[in-house]
Amino acid sequence: MGLDLRWPIGLMFTIIGLLLTLSGFMAGSDPEKLKPSLGININLWWGLILLAFGVFMVIMARRGSKPAEGQTPAEKAATNLVNPPKS
């Protein structure tokens, strides 16, 4: 199918990651608010992880949409596995 699934995955987790990171920043280090999550600002940290994952997916999607050049045979096999050329 023509839609590369990495786009929606990447975009969605980028947005959710940003939202969580922001709310983590806003919560700050108020110990009362962080009590349930054992003193860890989990929204901030997990938000950053989601953000990194989302951005990684977007980068992969961008790379996938460009024609691949100068690949070694092994790399080519790997991209073909993920995203084979249309027959």
Place this chain on the structure above:
Amino acid sequence: MQIISLGPLDYAILIIYVVFVVAIGFALRRYMKTSSDFLTSGRSIPTWVTGLAFISANLGALELVGMAASGAKYGIATSHFYWVGAIPAMVFLAVFMMPFYYGSKARSVPEYLKLRFDERVRALNSVAFAVMTLFASGISMNALAKLLNQLLGWNYHLALWICSGVVLLYVLKGGLTSAIYTEVLQFFMIVLGFAPVVYLGLKDVGGWNSMNQALQTVATDPSAFYLKEAGVSYGTNAWTSAWQPLLAGPQSNPMGVDWFAMVFGLGFVLSFGYWCTNFLVVQRAMAARNMTAARNTPLVAAVPKMLFPILVIVPGMIAIALTSMPEKNFRIPPPVLDDQVYVAAVQVVKTANPAEPAAAVEGVGKAIGKKMDDEKVMALIAQAGQLSDDQIKEGLYNAVADYDYDGVILSLVKRYCPTGLLGLALTALLASFMSGMAGNVTAFNTVWTYDLYQAYIARNKSDQHYFWMGQAVTVVGILLSIGCAYFARLYNNAMDIIQLVFGFVNAPLFATFVLAMFWARTTGTGAFLGLFGGIGGSALFHAVSIAGTNAPGVKGGYLWSALNKDVPEFLHFPSEMAQNFWLASFAFVVCFALTLVISLVTKRTKTDEELKGLVYSLTPKIKDEGAPWYVRPALVGTILIVACVILNIIFW
């Protein structure tokens, strides 16, 4: 009492998810031109997508909730459902069976049976499957709506119709591709939504070793935590070792299962029957873009499957460990009770006479309608004068000596997640309920359109007609699922019986397939009658066997009570799980033997030429020696099996 209030951020995450799945549906709409685009994705999806969808279609929300519950009830041994009960079968599907499913150009599992045997076998399989998917999707949607109702206070009907509406919207636009894409999205939601909960939970109990220590104390006296009846005791490793308690016999492990039933019943019959013949999962692999991709689909899926116990079973173990640590102030929630029940019980506590403890405790127990912890109730009655109504209510909640195990995962989410993360975890759960419905509906519409409508109702119509039919039946399928959800809500017991019957139908199925694919002599009559015999065999086994303390009746053993006799000792199993595994083993053997014998005495109706591509011995072997190692199913499969063995040894 387990009410969760969502903040604006949580709702924002939920809405973002819904917007994305609907957008995917609309983006895919322009690629839907033929019935095959809509119903089978035009066989065009890359391996990593079909692989993750394959595992995601299996990891329904009910499984997520249920596996955490089993993790609490049985500990690490629950992982057998992920290791013994999945990995070998997934590798077998990839290496040996996928070439026939994909290579035969069949569009569904029932259609393969038609090509291999005849219309009778197909009709039996497709009708049973179609009905089963509708009920499965109804059960799941009922659970979802109930959950949203109890947890967030949403209206049951509104929740049911809105969630179904969202599913309808994206499946109708993007067909199977939409369902597959959202399943992959759901996969990442589940992993990324629940991983922080597991992390925080493990940190809270003081790490893995500390959790194991707590579980060892639990194992020696499980009745202290309402896990088993008083007097039951296990070795210290009953919750923390996967194999030792199992090898020591059914009395030594909380599952009440012996190793043979586990390995043969679950690991062979049930597991191969599910992974290798259930069209819901096989359909994902059949949508792959080529044979290599199709064969690698179950292998890609096997990697997360092997690791999922961390995500879905460990939370249950954490919950029990926390319960055993009084300073953590945690309990697995009691069965959900109406608020009025608590209000009434509070009055009983207030008016109870502390001078007559037995009568007072009994009165409170009656008002709640559940087994209560006598000591806690007494303490509560003694202090009732100084406590507010809310405090008494809280005390009663904590004194219920019974668990709603299905509440395990949510009670942890509620304990650790701040708003934001809470939204993520709940959206993940919601996503998996919805994609469960989408998966069932897309399997249903394919089987209906190709195996029932095209085969028996309207034979030679144009492809556009079948495309239209596929879309129309998607709407019908969703409406029927909603109907099944209401049915499940109203007739809980009837639903248990229906699921029991499906268990009978599925148990022998793998015998038919293994003979079909590996023995050219198997005839249509043999397969058809063998399958019927196997179903009859499971029904018979259920009628004569019983488990644990169950009374003869719906749970089995009714034949003996009809004859006014006791169930013989060898048919009395220590647990329902053991009964179920032995039932499957028996049904498999009956179906296998009958199919074998009847095939030998009936004439073959298909020539060797017709069976080419459908039977192992008559199909040219696929050569993949030249391909890179990581796309060769036999090699990757072997690596996966070795990895699975290593995991089993680590948690021995």
